[in-house]
Amino acid sequence: MPHRSDRLAAEPALGLAQPAAPWHAARVAGVPALTLSLVAIGFALLWFGTLGVRHLLGPDEGRYAEIAREMLSSGDWVTIRYDGLKYFEKPPFHMWMTAVAYTLFGIGDWQARLCVALAGAVGTGMSMLAAARWFGARAGLMAGLVLASAPMWNVAAHFNTLDMTLSGAMACVLASLLLAQHPAATAAARRRWMLACWAAMGVAVLTKGLVGVALPGLVLVLYTAATRDLALWRRLHAPAGIALMLLVAVPWYWLVARRNPEFLRFFFVHEHWQRYTSTVHARTGAPWYFVPLLVGGFLPWLGLLPGMVRAVTQRAGVAHATGTRPPFQPALMAALWAVSIFGFFSLSGSKLPGYIVPIFPALGMLAGVALTQASSRAWTRQLRAMLVVGAIGLLASPVVATLDANNTPNALYRGYAIWAALAFALVMASAAAALWLLRRQGRMASVTGYAFGMLLAFSIALLGHEAIGRSASGIDLAAPIERVLRPGMPLYGVGMLDHTLPFYLRHPLTMVAQADELAFGAAQEPRKWLPTIDAFVDAWQHGPRAVALLSPQAFAELGARVPMHVIAHDWRRVAVSNFPFAGELQARRRVPDSPAIP
Template sequence: MREAGVMRVSGAIFAMALGVAIILARVAALPLMPIDETRYLSVAWEMWQHQSFLVPLLNGEAYSHKPPLLFWLIQLGWWLFGTSDWVARLVIPTVGLAGFWLVADIVRQLAPDARRVAWWAPVVLLSTTLWFLYLALSMFDILLSVCLLLAVDGWLRYLRTGHRRLLILAGLAVGLGVLAKGPVVFVYWLPLALATRFWWPDKALRQARIWTALLAASLLGGLIGLAWAIPAAIAGGEAYANAILWSQSAGRVTQAFDHARPWYWYLPALLVATLPWPLIGLWQKPWTATPLQRFALCGILPPLLLLSLISGKQAHYLMPILPFLAIWLSLQLVARPPGRQWGVALLLLAMTGLMALLPDIVVRIFPQAPLSSWSRLGTLIPLALTLWLLSRPCRAALVLAWPLTLLTLLLLLSPAIRHYYDLAPMARRLADLESRGIPVAYAGEYHNQFRFLGRLETDLTEIDADRVLQAWLANHPQGRVIEVLREPTQRQSEIASYHQPFRGRSYLIVPGDRWEAFVAASAEPSE
């Protein structure tokens, strides 16, 4: 592929077209990923069943961990196109595709002459590991990132034109960000908007106008969030109200109840999340302090600092930073010819070696789903990309080699992933039990991972204590118990009416009248 030929179409359109191909390939080849994706689609399905517009539901109870925008969008897709798996799985990735256009438009609004940067920024964004991995998933971070980009795009358009409707657009987008993932959107939005005078090229812009407009947009965004949160708090009860109005946000900031990590954790995480770019020699470009460069850094550094100070940390919290990092990298990419990138070539060769050994590795980790020796032919993809990168160094090869290699690896692993991560067979078995009126209890913490996949209508009984389980079995002798074991014995597998592997464990459905024999069989040798 010649770089000049690639440049004939819009970079955003090129990234969107490649993104569509990646999304369709992954949705076709890979299952819904438990526990998160299966849970979120089940929440949307339960809201759909009970027509609960305000309060998300998880196994019959109010679900306070996330706001409703993702669930609303999935239900909108169902209302328009039907309740199929494909519709459910494509709604959020389709929203994510809009991020490529927004990144390019943001560059055009701030630096109209930087046409080449506007071309490359969406493609660079797609090439980062974290964005590539999350693009096809029905999760919150891509949605939050697109809401943030829409707010920033509206803000830039307002600064350029002064039209108040564009300021309203920015405020609406901030509000959508609140509905997507809560007040955390302000961690990314406020530092960038507050630094407007630092990066805006027209220094005649009055500070008073910036402050007034920023206050108006941010208040509108907050009010949109409250327009949902207050009625939802009233409808969901006191515990739910306390969770969505206080503990879900404050608890993560001060003393995380989950994912607590040290302040420096994001530094190595960012290096992995942005591969292959830490290996590319673009970081030595002298500081030029252009408005676009200052803008990109304001979108990266302050949120990164604030996130580092927050107790709860996850790699995907970095997602809204990546579009601004893509803009900064594109500035460097355009400013100099790429040359031979030996670091990326070594990374691709390492992936080539990994794919050559993949059948041997998979048979050890996933012994029930061995790969065919023909899967070693997948090594031709990264090998060909390495040769392209070294023989004809160009920006297109540099940007496309890594995501195409990652896609190849995922497709090669798809048979094993499906065998160990696809919960649809288990969900269908539960749907059969439900149709026969047989009650089911789940021993342990249940994440509603089966409800959407099985289109279940009833809640599972969640039991976390042996004495409670014994009481339930006494009242439901013909019921079934779902147990999760790391290494069930051969006898336990025989007693269970159904079992399937799940990651490093097994799901088992045990008839209630055989539960005592199942427990006693735990002392026997495992399979």
């Protein structure tokens, strides 16, 4: 009779099922699944775990956090309001998502940034999926590491603005288009991915307007002009896709225009046409404005640029199919995506740093290809170059301690200089560790360690900005003001639009004398603001109890005209009331008359 072990050894030959290998023993692109899981957890902890460490900065972070808070408080998710006034500069998707985060998790700093962090993570994941499909699993992993550690991408994903929400949606547009055009995709898969592409465009339009469809359209036109692949247009499932995009985007536009007839002209003429073709928004810049931002934003991976160019010129990922139909060129599509968007905004009359964030997923995919093809020698040169960059930055970091700009006191820059030095030291340490890993564990371990180190270094640089950002946010004034301010009490912003303190006070401002970016809303609802200082003086003296925020200079001028009881102050603002309160004498002991630290 055969021994039991002999029978077991013979069972596979008889076709009997074998137990599945444990998941942690599996490999993806030659990397153990357990290792990948640990790396993903490490990146996720650093990505999401730092959202609430810093306080909000103005203007963007405070503005969009407060709009979402007012949206949730009022229950009106159609007519966007900021400080109680109509605010039609941007569509609502980002604010909707933030209001949902408030509903689920409460109101706070990390909740205000959750939308952008998720957008960055989703954009990274979709870019990895598309790169893996076209260029191989290893290229997909590399693309994710590059994108997560690119400074412009990870900083934008931790800064509460619309730029990253738009960029996450645009990354999904590009990735879905690439996945749909893969030659191995079935007809059903191609349709699903193209519908996902159109839906993502609808989200982009609902996030920042017509650029959500104009930019992908521009890229598509340039791609077909370069390749003469007009058949691509027939593979876009345009009728169903356009219907889906309109279904996502149009209902809000229709509702808000119906309730606010003034919306259409302001949004499409002032916020689109005039913003792009003129300098009416006073955000000018030279045609090369974005060049240093691109260099700094992609700094850890700039050495891959020659390999990225080769990936395009050698048509990486192209399946050389027989027949007359031109093969789809994913690397060229990614390159044109980056170049077109960069050129589009470089020609614009209005420029802000975040405008070029949507190009980074395309750069990440091309860099992933370049990393898989780069020699160990080339990768070593990249790491040594970053050692030099880190050393130069470390030696130059004391310069930060000498700054005294943008009305920010030098004492705050001195505090931040330590964090800047630490960040550059981490850049050096990461490059050195990657060199060691390259010799001991190989390319994949080296790139992974380097990418995580770069993400950590630039996260430290961002988190350290709290040395400046805390006082700028006004959070230290919130508690004393809250002891005096009551619900329904006017909170005046005298000649200043404070973008952050109203969010921390959960109380909107009433603008005085200068409407700032709320000029459109103030013109639509003039009863909701005080257009002159004389009107404020009258309301302050004869109106109900109120609190006001002023600059130190404005306080020095107005304090001589009307009684003002100091609640609290910092280097940029003084909070006062028109009535006495307990603790007033202590608060008034020293009032700043210049932008210096009290």
